[in-house]
Amino acid sequence: MSPVHNQFLQDANNQPSPAGLREAGPIISIEVRIPQQIAQVLTTQGQPVPAPAAGIALIDTGASVTCIHEPILQGLNLNPIGIAPTGTAGGQVQRNVYPATIVFLPQGWTADFNRVIGVDLSGQIVQTHPPQPIIALIGRNVLERFVFIYNGPGGFWTLAT
């Protein structure tokens, strides 16, 4: 498994596309899974383990914590394990905190998190062709494990372990 993932955005002529990177942003395919500890509990109880949910995540250096579209977390039968105060334009809002495992699909990197924030990402899309819904924002509690390089003129970004 390579410790480096480079994501190049290209135009119709297969040339580097800074404009494409500007439009789409640093997006990556992920799977959201239930943590192994919970999967073991379900298996012991004879209950089915929910299948992972796949989708597009946006790497967001402005987010202090990774957040995931809350209906996806609830669709995995995950239960809250905390409450996080989040800043909004209208003041502080309490949001549910969940455990989750995230797999970065291009490289198969797996990250177990006991703290992701459930948020509403309805209608949030990434400007790919065709446009795709965003299911997660990868924040700094994940990024602290990686080196992230954004090359605007080159139209690519790099994530390295």
Next chain:
Amino acid sequence: MIPVALEEELAFFERNKAEWLQHYRDKFALIKGQRLLGTFTTFQEAFEAGIRELGNQAFLIEKVTEQDEEVQLPVLTLGLINVPRS
């Protein structure tokens, strides 16, 4: 919007916070309903204890500190994911 869960647990935590700051400062409290199930050095320890004891249920893990750290999500707060360029 999905309602916030764990309100009972959070209220229990707030009622006991002043006392717990004296005994469990910077520890992670594991709470279910109105019961303190234990305090732990790390969030992960508290999480694993919660799963062992309660299984796949909702429970609250809260750090015993003076003030909660606010989560910052400016791209959502300010609606910046898909801003038109024009």
